[in-house]
Amino acid sequence: MSITLKKIWHRDAFWIGIYFPYDSGVISKLKSLDARYSKTHTCWYIDYNSVSYAKLKDHFADLIIELPSSSEIKTSYPVAGNLESRDLPPIAKSEHQSGFEISQNNPGHKTDPYSFATKMRLQLLENIGKYWVFRMHYHQTVSKELLGLKGVFWNSNYKVYMVLRHPKLKQEVEVILGTVPFFPEDYYSKEVTFKGERIVISPHPEDLAWMEVYVPALVVLKEKIKRFSMVRYSTTKNCYLLPAAPTVYEGLLLHFEPSLVLIDSRLPKGYLKKQHLPNRKQLDLRNTKARIFDQVPEGAQAYVSDMVDTVLALNYSSSTLKTYCSSFIQFLRQHDFRNPSDISQPEIKRYLGSLMERGLSASSGHSMVNALLFYYQRVLCVPAFELKLPRPKKERKLPTVLTMDECLRIFQVVDNPKHKLLLLIGYGAGLRVSEIVGLQWRDILFDEHKIHIKNAKGKKDRMVMLPYSIVGSLEYYRQLYGVRQYVFEGQFAGEPYSAGSVQQVMRDALKKAKLEKKATVHTLRHSFATHLLENGTDIRYIQQFLGHSSIKTTTIYTHLTKTAFDKIVSPLDRMVDDNNKKKIRE
Structure with a gap:
């Protein structure tokens, strides 16, 4: 079987790409050579140096070296900004001269003349709304710096970066990318309107629980409709499908109102029904x-x-x-x-x-x-089937716990009332993040000062405490936002807040509070249990509050309680204290 070797750029470095038809024997040999698999290039790859190449020649007889053609050389590194394409870097030139002889003393390719923008295949795309859009290869340090800027976002659906069209942000991003100029000067000034455009909503004969939404061929409008969580696209009818529910229709009206787009509803009377909305x-x-x-x-x-x-x-x-x-x-x-x-x-x-x-x-x-x-x-209904082997032993890791002062610092730095309230209720009732976003107004029993958690992990219901200190805030919040189904609504009416958004709220709060601990929303739940235990609450009640099936799961918090821990004195401290007291008496 022939194996093709090709030079590839992956994870901010050059590698030897190894291409071959699937063969478990070849894969086993490559694993022994410390080769890894790349989903991006759909190939195995190994370090780009002469030692690795020699190992490949020792293990595989039939190696084919695929050299880049002149057209591939020019197109494999797209032009960014005003850069001009150049010839092969020095190491690639040596491949033309001597087959695949690679420099052993220069695996990092520090003399490569290509700029960062060229290596990362930096590419500016068409604007979407108030954002510039660009694409590049992943680079851990650069990506972290970009996403650290306010106004820069990562779109996971299209694998692109989105940058708010602002002069200051343009300058900051271009410095990080090392490409000036990169963005044009078409800065965002106001919301783009599409007066005169029409969105047509029609029945869906194949399934009356859905409605057909025909959107004009404009990128901005199509991107807006794609953000609806329940949207589907019909290739046969060239339209989008949404549940035929009143809340979804109202969401459409609200979502496109700023763009001055006319909503042309051709739905018959009574077509929109609440039960059409999937749960x-x-x-x-x-x-x-x-x-x-x-x-x-x-x-x-x-x-x-x-x-x-x-x-x-x-x-x-x-x-x-x-x-x-x-x-x-x-x-x-x-x-x-x-x-x-x-x-x-x-x-x-x-x-x-x-x-x-x-x-x-x-x-x-x-x-x-x-x-x-x-x-x-x-x-397969083979009840006698067994795997008679020891189970992998679980690592016993202690969860991160915040002190009460640290929790207070987090709550104090959050200004948004909705964000503050969801963190307060997560800590005050010991809720999981899924329980926070799934909380409905009917589940909060104000008269009993309890919260009814329904269908939680393990399909179990439980009752938890409603902290007295947030009852007033909850009632004010309900008056402010109106009585709806979910306590914390998401972007669209009738949709709950996403768990990812709650985690982002927590990350932002930690950053503002300048806490170095790595904590998540679930850390607030751990802190809730630990602080209850420190205050003398019976562990069986804590088990019920947390919804643990086994008391063994709850006992992990006994290793974290500060009260009992502080009472224990190290024998070294006792020895030093006794020695100091003895010296004083002498």
């Missing part, structure tokens, strides 16, 4: 299923489909569905998507052993074992 569970399961089947080739989808159907029939959560199926797909991929019935137990054990060798975490190892046991026992 959160439906949306989560539908999106999770779509992501799962996108990872599987057509020939193996029947195996995964059986797994999905069984998990759903048992009414497991979308999180469990994602965890089990992801592990199962990983297992199938390693075995070339063979029929799982044909994979023997020794092969399965060998595979699990290889995972541990690669440094897989204990929790991931448990997930893989659980997924395989579930498939063979519940899906």
